[in-house]
Amino acid sequence: MDFRGRTALVTGAGGGIGSAAALRFAAGGANVYLVDVDGARLEQVADAVSRAGAGVGFRVADVTLAKEVEDYVAGAVETFGSIDAFFNNAGIEGPVAPLAEYPEDGFDRVIAVNLKGVFLGLRHVLPVMLDQGRGAIVNTGSLASARGLPLTGAYNAAKHAVLGLTRTAAAEVGSRGVRVNAVLPGMIDTRMLRSLAHSLNDGDVDGGVAAMAGSAPAGRPGTPEEVAAVVCFLASDAASYVNGVGWPVDGGALGTMGNSHSATSTQGARTP
Numbered sequence: 001m002d003f004r005g006r007t008a009l010v011t012g013a014g015g016g017i018g019s020a021a022a023l024r025f026a027a028g029g030a031n032v033y034l035v036d037v038d039g040a041r042l043e044q045v046a047d048a049v050s051r052a053g054a055g056v057g058f059r060v061a062d063v064t065l066a067k068e069v070e071d072y073v074a075g076a077v078e079t080f081g082s083i084d085a086f087f088n089n090a091g092i093e094g095p096v097a098p099l100a101e102y103p104e105d106g107f108d109r110v111i112a113v114n115l116k117g118v119f120l121g122l123r124h125v126l127p128v129m130l131d132q133g134r135g136a137i138v139n140t141g142s143l144a145s146a147r148g149l150p151l152t153g154a155y156n157a158a159k160h161a162v163l164g165l166t167r168t169a170a171a172e173v174g175s176r177g178v179r180v181n182a183v184l185p186g187m188i189d190t191r192m193l194r195s196l197a198h199s200l201n202d203g204d205v206d207g208g209v210a211a212m213a214g215s216a217p218a219g220r221p222g223t224p225e226e227v228a229a230v231v232c233f234l235a236s237d238a239a240s241y242v243n244g245v246g247w248p249v250d251g252g253a254l255g256t257m258g259n260s261h262s263a264t265s266t267q268g269a270r271t272p
């Protein structure tokens, strides 16, 4: 994918999927502007992007706060002059509990990060792209955008809503040179998946990851790089006629849910 002369803005850039996407944009020649609440991780990723030869800028920001979102968008434009690709990706897993016991404060935080954060990103990046008359946005949904999954109700609700926002945005701006799609990762081996595996499998992280990954025909978790490849495709000119979709990167899980893929397949916890 050729991103030479273009700028990619990535939120959640300190995390597994965000950092892989930042590096992939950089490999395609983009300048990359990184955003995360975790300043230490952000600096590490910025170093890696810079070593890859790309222009890099970064800002510590909480995607739930409108002023901080406004500032990171302005920072990207001031640093590189445009935002051509926006990976609207920051997210948290939140509490693991049945709805009958789900903590209200945990619900509010998950909705704030995973839904309001995505909305605020769209709210402040879309005007920039509409002024440019060009741009591509990829929101991070999930397998949980398309199915009801147990024990992560707030996450499930927010990720369904991310797909709704994606479709609304595509309908609103598709005739003005801006495309908005979502990537729907399945079980991807990052801090988040391991945290969920820990909660869902009584502290046995590797066993939990294996059980969750076993729900997909691939029989293994995906890598952040496998998600990053699709994100960069959706953000590139190669996807110029792709708009308003939720694109699974899940080793076949969504297409085959309900099938039994292997002797070790579990039909239990399918988060995220």
Ligand SMILES: NC(=O)c1ccc[n+]([C@@H]2O[C@H](COP(=O)([O-])OP(=O)(O)OC[C@H]3O[C@@H](n4cnc5c(N)ncnc54)[C@H](O)[C@@H]3O)[C@@H](O)[C@H]2O)c1
Residues within 6 Å of the ligand: 011, 012, 013, 014, 015, 016, 017, 018, 035, 036, 037, 038, 041, 061, 062, 063, 064, 089, 090, 091, 092, 093, 113, 117, 140, 141, 142, 143, 184, 185, 186, 187, 188, 189, 190, 191, 192, 193, 272
């Ligand atoms: N790993 C998976 O299996 C999986 C599956 C489906 C969807 N996803 C989604 O992918 C995205 C990235 O997750 P990941 O797996 O890389 O996890 P991760 O925990 O490695 O990365 C998430 C990043 O988001 C940042 N973040 C959290 N709250 C923030 C806030 N308020 N403001 C700014 N940054 C914030 C974190 O600091 C972290 O660096 C999330 O939206 C997640 O829901 C992940």
